[in-house]
Amino acid sequence: MKIKIDIKSNAIDSLNESFAKYELGENGELKAFKFSILHLSHCIELVLKMYLQTLDENLVFRNCFRKVTKKAKEENVDLLAAFHLLEDEGFDFENLIKGHSNPSTVNVTEALSVAKCEVCTVTGGHFVDQDFENDIDWMKSLRNSIEHFEFEFTAKDVRLCIGRLVRGLDIFTDVFSLFNLEEEIGKDKYHIFEVLADEYEHTLREAKLEVQETKDAIFRGTRPKHQMFIEWNVYTCESCGNDTMIPDSDSSTGYKCTFCDNEESEDIEVDCDICGCPWPNGEMTSWVDTYAYVCPRCDNPEAW
Ligand SMILES: [Zn+2]
Ligand SMILES: [Zn+2]
Incomplete structure (x- = not known):
């Protein structure tokens, strides 16, 4: 005993x-x-x-x-x-x-x-x-x-x-x-x-750490006076609901969720094909045979 x-x-x-x-x-x-x-x-x-x-x-x-x-x-x-x-x-x-x-x-x-x-x-x-x-x-x-x-x-x-x-x-x-x-x-x-x-909690924590680590790595590799030009956004993932969508060079949309690997979000900004201004892609209109992304301002100038 x-x-x-x-x-x-x-x-x-x-x-x-x-x-x-x-x-x-x-x-x-x-x-x-x-x-x-x-x-x-x-x-x-x-x-x-x-x-x-x-x-x-x-x-x-x-x-x-x-x-x-x-x-x-x-x-x-x-x-x-x-x-x-x-x-x-x-x-x-x-x-x-x-x-x-x-x-x-x-x-x-x-x-x-x-x-x-x-x-x-x-x-x-x-x-x-x-x-x-x-x-x-x-x-x-x-x-x-x-x-x-x-x-x-x-x-x-x-x-x-x-x-x-x-x-x-x-x-x-x-x-x-x-x-x-x-x-x-x-x-x-x-x-x-x-x-x-708790597997979920743990994986989520890993996903959040990856967000932070990726951000740190990007900013560390850039000179201070150029840091303002870094495009760093963290979006809420539509698929899992976590704030874990970050820039990813391998992703077709340019963003990927570090928790669930989802790459799609209507919040991801793209440049307007006409004026060049960035807008959330969910608000973009595409014009048949001409432009893939047209921002609301260029699509309907009278309303602005
Ligand atoms: Zn996700
Ligand atoms: Zn525009």
Whole structure:
């Protein structure tokens, strides 16, 4: 019982630590993301071990895990079924680690390989989905090549992956009744969890960050006295309703929503083919065989 409590409080500590670094990363200290990932991967490893302990307290030890692997091969069943067979036979796992003062424990991949066997009795679907597994693989590769961190991954990749992992973790701890992530997170870090755990909020936040980052990049690359000539508009996207439509050189309309990729908006200004003044394209008239965009003033001069 003591081990269980230690693993849990360690896992929560790592998560809070990961969030603290994440916050620093978001505030511009990019290197902090690296530590955010290290702490998060530690947390995930511990949570997976907690899951193993719900089956048998000793299953976190590699000797016991190997016994299950061997049984699975012998009986040609998956790891979870093999464990239950041993359990039914009354196998004493504790016996395998007796006398070892510091027995080695399983790694993330080994722990996950058991959890992956868990199937929902109602839907028949696996509890651990492929996305969560892929993200854990990504996290492992990142952890292994952490020295090359700055070169191989963009801050946005890292932010989004941390977000997905935290959401996956939230589901995992809930499905296996390990603990309630929401309740365990410190009050001062809760706002970070909230955003990371909510995919929409998180993606939207990314979209807004991209608006700001693109703007900063454009203005940074232009001399102060030329900055007044930059055409920088942010429109409200008609498709998703967010203020996230910004100039995009690859877009056919010249604008693209950073949240939903929509390129169309009647608010986007185009130049009048007659007088050259910019107008929202929704108010433009097109004249048959002559002009594609005619502003209201040129279209009906008497009214002005
Ligand atoms: Zn949009
Ligand atoms: Zn005009």
